[in-house]
Amino acid sequence: MASKVIKKTNPTIVFIFGGSGDLNHRKLTPALYNLYVDGFLNDQFKVYGLGRTDYTDKKYRDHLLEGIQLFSRRKDDGKGPWKEFSEKVHYLKMDAGAGTAEEYSILDKAIQETEKEWKVEADVLYYLSVGPNLFPIIAKGISTIKSSHKEDKTRIVIEKPFGHDLQTAMDLNKLLAGLFQEDQIYRIDHYLGKETVQNILALRFANTLFEPIWNNKYIDHVQITAAETVGVEDRGGYYDTSGALRDMIQNHILQVLCMVAMEAPVSFDANEIRNKKTDVLKAIKRYTNEEVKENVVRGQYGAGWMKGSKVNAYREEKGVDPNSATETYAAVKFQIDNWRWQGVPFYVRSGKYLAEKTTLITIHFKQAPNYAFPAEAVDAWRPNRLTLTIQPENDVRLLFQAKRPGQTMSLNPVEMVFNYADAYNEPQPEAYETLLLDAMMGNSTQFMRNDQVEIAWKVVMPILDSWNSKVPVSFPNYSPGSWGPEEADALIAKDGRSWTNSPTKSSKDKL
Ligand SMILES: NC(=O)C1=CN([C@@H]2O[C@H](COP(=O)(O)OP(=O)(O)OC[C@H]3O[C@@H](n4cnc5c(N)ncnc54)[C@H](OP(=O)(O)O)[C@@H]3O)[C@@H](O)[C@H]2O)C=CC1
Numbered sequence: 001m002a003s004k005v006i007k008k009t010n011p012t013i014v015f016i017f018g019g020s021g022d023l024n025h026r027k028l029t030p031a032l033y034n035l036y037v038d039g040f041l042n043d044q045f046k047v048y049g050l051g052r053t054d055y056t057d058k059k060y061r062d063h064l065l066e067g068i069q070l071f072s073r074r075k076d077d078g079k080g081p082w083k084e085f086s087e088k089v090h091y092l093k094m095d096a097g098a099g100t101a102e103e104y105s106i107l108d109k110a111i112q113e114t115e116k117e118w119k120v121e122a123d124v125l126y127y128l129s130v131g132p133n134l135f136p137i138i139a140k141g142i143s144t145i146k147s148s149h150k151e152d153k154t155r156i157v158i159e160k161p162f163g164h165d166l167q168t169a170m171d172l173n174k175l176l177a178g179l180f181q182e183d184q185i186y187r188i189d190h191y192l193g194k195e196t197v198q199n200i201l202a203l204r205f206a207n208t209l210f211e212p213i214w215n216n217k218y219i220d221h222v223q224i225t226a227a228e229t230v231g232v233e234d235r236g237g238y239y240d241t242s243g244a245l246r247d248m249i250q251n252h253i254l255q256v257l258c259m260v261a262m263e264a265p266v267s268f269d270a271n272e273i274r275n276k277k278t279d280v281l282k283a284i285k286r287y288t289n290e291e292v293k294e295n296v297v298r299g300q301y302g303a304g305w306m307k308g309s310k311v312n313a314y315r316e317e318k319g320v321d322p323n324s325a326t327e328t329y330a331a332v333k334f335q336i337d338n339w340r341w342q343g344v345p346f347y348v349r350s351g352k353y354l355a356e357k358t359t360l361i362t363i364h365f366k367q368a369p370n371y372a373f374p375a376e377a378v379d380a381w382r383p384n385r386l387t388l389t390i391q392p393e394n395d396v397r398l399l400f401q402a403k404r405p406g407q408t409m410s411l412n413p414v415e416m417v418f419n420y421a422d423a424y425n426e427p428q429p430e431a432y433e434t435l436l437l438d439a440m441m442g443n444s445t446q447f448m449r450n451d452q453v454e455i456a457w458k459v460v461m462p463i464l465d466s467w468n469s470k471v472p473v474s475f476p477n478y479s480p481g482s483w484g485p486e487e488a489d490a491l492i493a494k495d496g497r498s499w500t501n502s503p504t505k506s507s508k509d510k511l
């Protein structure tokens, strides 16, 4: 087996705004720790958590170690690699919201001291893991830091949500463009870092098997589901200003849709891939108010039960307006008006408190002609289906017809399965590991470009506008633990199709 060549980062300083926050605790520090253990970080590496909370370096490291123990794919009791890694971790107390050059000068000082100690110019990554209200002020603050003005060495990662609507996304893009070059800006969408999402390009463009039939001649329709078994948890305040369409569909699901629908790139250059994805977004049909009613369904969960526990209705959640019209579920039938996809609907849906935690893409092929087979042979006939499960499993399944053993020509569908965990012994990196490493390496392929974000907003704006312009539908309209509102079943059923809820658990399961 060929040995893996590991390319290390340059000497790097990472500043995490929101270092005391939840995302850093659960995702960012565990990701950096795993990159360290896997050998991707230069020996000259430092990470500073930033926030207003009082922490000494020691207390901060203890807090982060708890995060490693709870959330990292690799655990550590504090005596393993964490011990050495934690010496690279520091905390700086600052009010980033003050936005003054004086406040930001502590970062300047930290860079200068570190460069003096390392005797090299460091790459500097600023990660904005804070609420979106702070993005503009922090971006301006960073631009005042004298020692990180070298464009090729300074990068800024912006968390979601990138804007609340098209106008606010455009405003933020404009502000960032005035402060940084576009190739310094990394707008993160963590779905793009997931292994199986990245595998879509390999599956489509590294095999001759699929691409020739990847079009409206052979594909009947595509489904993308991102179902969650959690409610809004302690993020009610944020979620109530967002909803499923903004929180999941405008970003994650549209990006996944682009990977499924894009044309073949001529190279893996960041801009080439992003151009091809942008073309898909441009081709998505913009709905009129009337068409929104026909093609979009929204839902909100009521009170009920999840796995034996009683759960509140959305309107009773902390931080949520008791009369809220915010959707916790959305299903959309998208239509892509281009040569490859015309006439092939893309049904997408996402929701909280659904029956299963699953993210999957299903490609439903057209029915093969079955006239030559006896009627009884085709009883169980099902069209071919390719399923890409993104989580909780990472697998690819191809459903096709096979002859049952016996003396008669009796057919039934079977599955060929490729499962990452079975196929490879290597552990899979978490999405944030992949994306943080890419950002440190200066590879922006899996990040959103300014125009991509804006076009994605343009796709959903007619839906948001239509929802704003009329009296809300009667909420709640689905129970926790279900697959969402009945109207979503009707949305697809009226086209003579049905949702694929979950792939079979193993190839031995009865199909
Ligand atoms: N948590 C998650 O699972 C996900 C989060 N995100 C995004 O990541 C970002 C962060 O989310 P999350 O970690 O959950 O949020 P939290 O509310 O847990 O953390 C917010 C952070 O912002 C810091 N902060 C707030 N005001 C200031 C200020 N004036 N100066 C300095 N620091 C400040 C807080 O630090 P302090 O109080 O110490 O000042 C805290 O560290 C958001 O944009 C969110 O949308 C995206 C996907 C998932």
Ligand SMILES: O=C1O[C@H](COP(=O)(O)O)[C@@H](O)[C@H](O)[C@H]1O
Pocket (backbone or CB within 6 Å): 160, 228, 247, 248, 359
């Ligand atoms: O960005 C978000 O994603 C999570 C779901 O992410 P996943 O990786 O667990 O599928 C979602 O819960 C959250 O509301 C949203 O902001």
